[in-house]
Amino acid sequence: MVISRKFGLRSCLLALILGSIVGRPDIVLTQDAPEAGSARVERKAVRTQKYMVAAANPIAAAVGRDILRRGGSAIDAAVAVQMVLGLVEPQSSGIGGGAFLVYYDAKTKRVRTFDGRETAPYQAQRNRFQGRDGKPLQFYDAVLGGKSVGVPGVVKMLEQVHKQYGKLPWSQLFQPAIQRATTGFPISPRLHTLLSQEKFLGQREPARRYFYQPDGTPKPVGAKLVNQQYANVLRVLAQKGAGAFYKGEIAQDIVNTVKNASVPGDLTTNDLARYNSVERPPVCGTYRVYKVCGMGPPTSGGITVLQILGMLQRFNLASLKPDSVQAVHLFAEAGRFAYADRGLYIADPDFIPVPTKELINPKYLQTRAALINPNRAFVGEAKPGNPLSQQAFRWGLDNSPEFPSTSHISIVDGNGNAVAMTTSIEDAFGARLMVRGFLLNNQLTDFSFSPTTDGKLVANRVQPRKRPRSSMAPMMVFDRNGKLVMVVGSAGGPLIINYVAKAIVGVLDWKLDTQQALSLPNFGNRNGATELEANTNIVNLKPQLEALGHTVTVREQTSGSQAIVITNQGKEGGVDPRREGIAIGD
Numbered sequence: 001m002v003i004s005r006k007f008g009l010r011s012c013l014l015a016l017i018l019g020s021i022v023g024r025p026d027i028v029l030t031q032d033a034p035e036a037g038s039a040r041v042e043r044k045a046v047r048t049q050k051y052m053v054a055a056a057n058p059i060a061a062a063v064g065r066d067i068l069r070r071g072g073s074a075i076d077a078a079v080a081v082q083m084v085l086g087l088v089e090p091q092s093s094g095i096g097g098g099a100f101l102v103y104y105d106a107k108t109k110r111v112r113t114f115d116g117r118e119t120a121p122y123q124a125q126r127n128r129f130q131g132r133d134g135k136p137l138q139f140y141d142a143v144l145g146g147k148s149v150g151v152p153g154v155v156k157m158l159e160q161v162h163k164q165y166g167k168l169p170w171s172q173l174f175q176p177a178i179q180r181a182t183t184g185f186p187i188s189p190r191l192h193t194l195l196s197q198e199k200f201l202g203q204r205e206p207a208r209r210y211f212y213q214p215d216g217t218p219k220p221v222g223a224k225l226v227n228q229q230y231a232n233v234l235r236v237l238a239q240k241g242a243g244a245f246y247k248g249e250i251a252q253d254i255v256n257t258v259k260n261a262s263v264p265g266d267l268t269t270n271d272l273a274r275y276n277s278v279e280r281p282p283v284c285g286t287y288r289v290y291k292v293c294g295m296g297p298p299t300s301g302g303i304t305v306l307q308i309l310g311m312l313q314r315f316n317l318a319s320l321k322p323d324s325v326q327a328v329h330l331f332a333e334a335g336r337f338a339y340a341d342r343g344l345y346i347a348d349p350d351f352i353p354v355p356t357k358e359l360i361n362p363k364y365l366q367t368r369a370a371l372i373n374p375n376r377a378f379v380g381e382a383k384p385g386n387p388l389s390q391q392a393f394r395w396g397l398d399n400s401p402e403f404p405s406t407s408h409i410s411i412v413d414g415n416g417n418a419v420a421m422t423t424s425i426e427d428a429f430g431a432r433l434m435v436r437g438f439l440l441n442n443q444l445t446d447f448s449f450s451p452t453t454d455g456k457l458v459a460n461r462v463q464p465r466k467r468p469r470s471s472m473a474p475m476m477v478f479d480r481n482g483k484l485v486m487v488v489g490s491a492g493g494p495l496i497i498n499y500v501a502k503a504i505v506g507v508l509d510w511k512l513d514t515q516q517a518l519s520l521p522n523f524g525n526r527n528g529a530t531e532l533e534a535n536t537n538i539v540n541l542k543p544q545l546e547a548l549g550h551t552v553t554v555r556e557q558t559s560g561s562q563a564i565v566i567t568n569q570g571k572e573g574g575v576d577p578r579r580e581g582i583a584i585g586d
Contacts, residue, residue: 039189040577045515052571052585053077054410054562056092056491059185060084063176064411065584067168074413075103075165076173078421079158081409083177085423087230088185090439091194092407092491092560095233095245096254097425097441098153100295101161102282102474106416109482111293115278116157117467118150118443123266126451128444128462136449144200146258146265148431148442150468152245154423157277159242165417174238181231181437184224190580192221200432207434230437246272250436257435274465280349285310285360287477290485290508294420294475297354300346301422301473301497307338308501310365311372317509322520323537325544326374331505332525332550333372335498336382339527341368342497344384347459348467354459358387377549382527405429406472406491410562412484412571418564420474422489422496443468473500477508484566490576491560495531498524499559507565514565514574514583522557529553 046052053064063084064077072080078101086094093099098118104111120128127134129142142148162170187195195201195211195218202212210225212218219225236244244250251272258265284293285306292309294302311334320327346354358364364387371378406424425441433440446468451461460469471494477486486507490499499522506517521536530550532538534557542552561576564583573583 042519042577043515043575045513046573046583046585047570048573048585049570050586051414052412052564052573052583053081054564054573054575054581054583055081055085056407056560056562056575056579056581057085057089057188058580058582059088059180061582061584064409065586066176067173068413069586071167072173072413073165073167073415074411074417074419075161076168077411077413078409078419079162079166079170079173080176081411082154082158082421082423083174083234084180085407085409086438087177087181087227088188089191089407091191091428092405093154093423093425094438095155096152096430096435096438097423098150098443099157099421099423100299100301100470100472100474101157101419101421102293102295102476103161103165104418104476104484105165106418106484111282111284111476113280113282113295114157114161115280115295115298115467116153117298117470118153118441119271119275119465119467120150120444120447120462121265121267121271122464123268124444124462124464124466126462129447129449139445140200142445142449143427143442144432145263146261146267146431146433147263148444149258149265149267149433149440150443151267151271151275152441153275153277155237155242155245156275160277160279170241171238174234178231178234178238181227181234184226186222186224187219188580189221192218194428195219198429201429204432204434207429207432207439210434227437233436233438246275253435254440257433257440261431261433271465283356283360286362287313287504288508289480291478291482292475292504293478294473296349296356297346297469298348298467299470299472300342301471301500302475303346303356303359304338304342304471304497305473305475305501305504306360307341307365307368308334308497309504310360310362311337311369312505314366314369314372315374317505318511322506322510322512323541325541325548328523328530328532328538328541329377329545329548329550330372330374331502331523332530333378334369335501335525336378336527337368337371337385338497339525340382340384341387343527345459347469351463351466352459355387361387375548377530377545379549406493406496406560408474408489408491408560408562410487410489410564410573412487412564412566416484418476418484418487420476420487420489422472422474422491424470424472424491446470471496473497475500475504477504486563486565488561488563490562492558494526495522495524495557495559498522498526499561503561503563514563514572516574518561518563518574519577522559531555531557533557
């Protein structure tokens with residue numbers, strides 16, 4: 001087993017236990033401020049020969065490594081890691097949420113993508129997140145309670161993929177999480193920090209008893225949490241399969257919890273029973289001499305990352321330093337125009353004709369790249385482009401708030417098969433509804449709160465059984481011969497797109513190792529202010545960027561990126577130093 005030359009597993013865990021979050025008055029906390037990180041721990045890239053797992057929690061990553069040691073496939077490891085993450089990192093993902101998964105089959109050299117995104121109930125109406133006055137609700141007025149809960153999709157999706165690519169029995173993959181839920185696990189610094197900042201979870205049972213002490217303060221770092229209810233649910237799923245989650249007692253308890261919430265929802269057992277995960281066509285584009293593939297709609301992540309990369313092809317980034325004003329300027333401008341398209345065109349393709357091919361067409365991206373002035377920032381808000389021959393602007397601009405609380409898993413197994421899976425319950429602790437030991441998502445608040453803008457329907461508006469748009473961007477990179485080069489993804493809400501694009505540019509253009517690319521300061525633009533990560537050297541570029549015409553915001557950017565690069569020497573893993581994860585393998 002290889003962890004790092006600098007940090008062994010014991011050292012990493014000790015650093016996490018001793019970590020703390022220090023408040024800084026110079027940080028701008030915007031409405032979509034990130035899920036807090038643990039204390040930043042600098043690492044070196046991890047190198048292994050056979051296989052590797054990179055995940056956001058060391059307990060979960062070690063479980064994935066053990067599954068691969070037993071001869072399990074990348075999919076087997078992904079199932080086991082997700083079940084443990086739902087226990088040890090409940091604020092970010094779990095069986096009460098959804099996920100997108102990109103899979104590479106080394107034998108057939110085929111990329112397949114699977115959609116486990118949540119769906120709206122059949123009774124959902126377009127004005128779901130509007131008040132009586134017709135105005136959009138405040139974010140937490142929409143999140144808290146049952147209206148924000150979509151039908152969870154991750155369990156059904158994982159079973160679908162496991163039936164095709166699993167090697168170990170489904171039932172065995174739940175045992176590590178069952179054991180840890182039964183015997184208990186220590187509260188990590190990051191979980192403790194989030195519980196300390198959380199305003200709503202401690203007001204609701206049974207979450208209050210589980211996470212908090214009698215005086216209402218969070219249980220301390222290192223305190224053991226035992227979750228027997230979650231263990232019991234996993235035992236049922238292990239024995240009976242995903243169907244036991246969507247029909248029967250578990251499904252009924254989910255519905256009852258949603259209907260009995262302080263703000264009741266309209267989820268029904270029929271909604272759960274009718275849920276299906278979907279295999280979607282991957283979206284692929286070229287960047288330099290590489291092929292980059294990811295997840296298509298209903299997530300905007302794959303398309304928008306490919307747009308950013310496609311626009312940046314015009315510029316020689318390799319000649320620029322990563323922390324130079326010119327590199328940040330070009331990256332931000334590409335993001336500005338890509339996010340402009342994202343806000344108009346992308347939604348659930350089962351409901352909306354998304355112009356996917358047109359948005360990533362190289363000729364179209366050349367026209368967008370031509371708008372980038374190397375010496376001056378675009379003034380104001382960029383308008384969406386027109387990739388279509390017919391009328392482009394039939395849709396109104398989206399105003400979904402989309403908060404960041406997510407986790408990403410990158411895995412490469414001993415046969416070269418790979419998984420990039422991004423998984424989420426949306427806001428930290430989701431809808432703050434706990435049922436049978438797991439938290440329910442609030443993914444429906446990823447829909448636009450207003451169904452129309454300027455008299456035009458919004459593509460990402462609420463509709464019955466529709467999937468809300470996402471920014472999750474699990475991606476893979478291949479060389480000109482079709483060899484897998486990189487498996488990457490991130491947490492971070494709408495900032496995910498910039499985080500993933502930065503990591504890819506860091507490896508391919510700036511020739512950084514995996515860890516160096518993820519440790520780079522975060523920066524980018526979402527068609528507004530250019531955002532620089534607080535407490536990093538990138539902040540020093542603020543005056544120079546402003547001189548180019550940028551409006552600059554300095555803010556926390558707690559990404560949660562995990563990546564594996566495949567080299568001639570083996571696997572090279574990196575994890576986001578802003579969180580608790582590790583890369584681990586043999």
